[in-house]
Amino acid sequence: MSTGESREPKMFTGASRKCVKNPSLFTELPPISDPLSSETETSKIQRETANSCLPFLRGDDDGGPIGPLTSWGVPRLQKAQHLEYLYDSLEDYPTHFVGIDSSRPWMVYWALAGLSLLGEDITAYRQRVISTFAPMQNPTGGFGGGHGQFSHCASSFAATLCLAMVGGTDAFKLIDRKAMWRWLGDLKLSNGGFQVCTGGEGISGEEDVRGAYCAMTIISLLDLPIDLPPEAEARRHGLRMFSSGLPEYLSRCQTFEGGISGSPGTEAHGAYAFCALACLCILGRPEDTIKNYMDVPLLLSWLSARQYSPEGGLSGRTNKLVDGCYSHWVGGCWPLLQSALNGAQAASASVSPSVASLYSREGLARYILGCCQGPNGGLRDKPGKSPDSYHTCYTLCGLSVLQNYHYHTDSSPSLGGIFSSAFSWHYSPILTPSDFEPDENVFDEDDRVTAFHPVYTIPHRAAENMRAWCEHEKIAI
Amino acid sequence: MSSGKYAQSPEWADIDPIPLDDGNGDGIIPLATIAYPPSYTEATSYLRAVMAVNEMSDRALKLTEDIIRINPAHYTVWLYRAKIIKELDKKLTDEIDWLNRVSGENLKNYQIWHHRQIIVSRLRDSLTEESDFLTEERDFLMDIFARDSKNYHVWIYRHWLVRHFNLWEDERETLDVETLIDRDVHNNSAWNHRYVLRFSPRDGPEAGMPENSGPGLKRGQLAVVDEYIVDAELEYAEDKIRLAPENRSPWHYARGVLRAAKLPLSKWKRFASKFIIEEIDDADNIIKVHVKSSLALELLADVYAEEAQAKGAEAERDKTVNDDAEEAQAEGAEAGRDKTVNDNAEAQAGAEAERDKTVNDAVRMLTLLKEEYDPIRKNYWDYKMRLVTRLSSLSTAA
């Protein structure tokens, strides 16, 4: 048990401590467990994790809910403390954080995205964002993890999203889009996939699905030409476009388990599943791309099996533990798959999808609010772990996913060009009791967070504004 | 900066370090800055300087080691290091020895594994027949797995090693996988590796779930399968399930094997049924169900759905024949057709009844999952129930 947890007694009110509804599903261990004779390291830590979550899920004293509970027995979102945590995470780090030197673009993204989810206006950070990213941009295109570091898909992705979030011409103008396009051309591989970076002259970075998702995000947000630059190595293998062979590559990443791996042949993993599905949703309409390139029933069964009880949270792989960050990586797959099943909706139609949420929104809400909130702000992997900005951001993303119904539309899109489907997403807050959503909202209405674009993981407006500006300011090749 | 190790070294006197620009200028404070240790600030300023002129030298190689020691997640320095080793034609086995020494301290670092891949990929050409490299390499990986058995990046590397050195039939691969599964039967990474060894397409630069492996084949199905392997692998999975029936890994594995072999799930109906014991009263009513594995329920639900689908298709075919015969009759054909109509009507009714029964069986399994054995996935079970019940309503409504 996480004895190190300190509670916030000042926020306790006696009356609200009473749990109105904590069903046994979330307060007891599962009905079947394997004999202790077959216990392994995996089953042992699984049992320990479930046990360590129980007090938090029950709202017991020893687990320690932070403050009053909703009438569903779920803690409130500690917005003020999370804000403080995130604002602080944008400032200076002590010496022992030297290991995150190449992740500064991520640190900025996680904090700004988190703040944005909590409803903060982050445009005031525009100048600081520009100053931070300017020295990370290489004249040969793309952004590295810091000054003098090779351009990397992940840092370029984070930089692009941060600039989109703070918005404004000055931010958009910072990106040398033509150079970005040329550099991305070097990342395209003959097998249809992407490497995440290149050291030049035969020194290549890792090849994985992240590379593909980051590259297609950048290309579609910045309205870069879909054609590969003339000097791109992949052209010599007969590929003409960034999208050439890409859906087929992603398809090869689906494993026999139904999930999606980082590269063909490795183990199915939640983070890569999101990257692959989001990438397919950039390449076309989910009902076409996901349905054509994935075995959907198999994918559904794997994705559904990522949710455990009593924890309610999501795990990234078979027989691995629940973790707050998969609220986004795995949770974020659900709206994309749901949209693939439902197809495009009329933008104006009243909201009633034929397929509603297929996971337990209630369970995920209980895990996020009950088990992931750190006692002093910030959100975490699981009880006993310390919060960090990565988990804060992605756990809040998960909260946003479960609070909203996301769908894409077929209304004549004026934005996005060949990527119009990616820019056709809408959302509406899920209100319960609902005619189509089976689960109740167990969170407080005041604890809603901003709805994010399900593909780009930034606010809808941020994605649309950046794309609109870039469409207006065409680059000459 | 002048007091640093590099500034004071005559070896580096010719280099003008390029100081860090972290965005601090014009009075604007950059975001997420770090109070770097002075040694790191200095070393990276020399790194920028040598990289700017693409210096390939021993001193630069030493510099990369310095920086890696302070910040192993600095991916740029790893790539630069790989380039220097290549340009200076350094002894690759020395680099591997060094990696072996530092890997243990950096279990969660993934650059190190990619670097190893770059180095080892060059090593192949210099390997002789009697080289112990592949044995030593796998000994080393087993040491790492002993400390972190599911490390994703190490498994990526292991998979690459198999593909690169064509180790598909290498006994050591199976041996290691079995050691790991024996140590922890829940280790899904090991199960995945086993699947790749047995059923992944081996040709071409890479492969995932086999696709386009032949005309008329569905995803994951192989054109040619060795029946002996299929039987052996199903048996292996059965053995492991008996140890821990609620372990999802071998169930997934078995489904993957059946799929690759184009066998119906029902091949495992009998095995899965052993984990669900139904108590029946004199009137054949089920009074109690003992479930030892929720995964057996899940498999049986899919078996019944698969069977219902097949029965439904049969009923559909009988109905078509029937309709055609009726039509022919209506058009004044001979009276002999009457019998055909009746036979087919009977066949159709029979297939429909069987279909509806299997649909009910599937619903029964799904209900057990939904209400008792895996209720966190209630909404998914409901969805599956809607799909399977649609099978029975389809032609009944027609």
Ligand SMILES: [Zn+2]
């Ligand atoms: Zn995590």
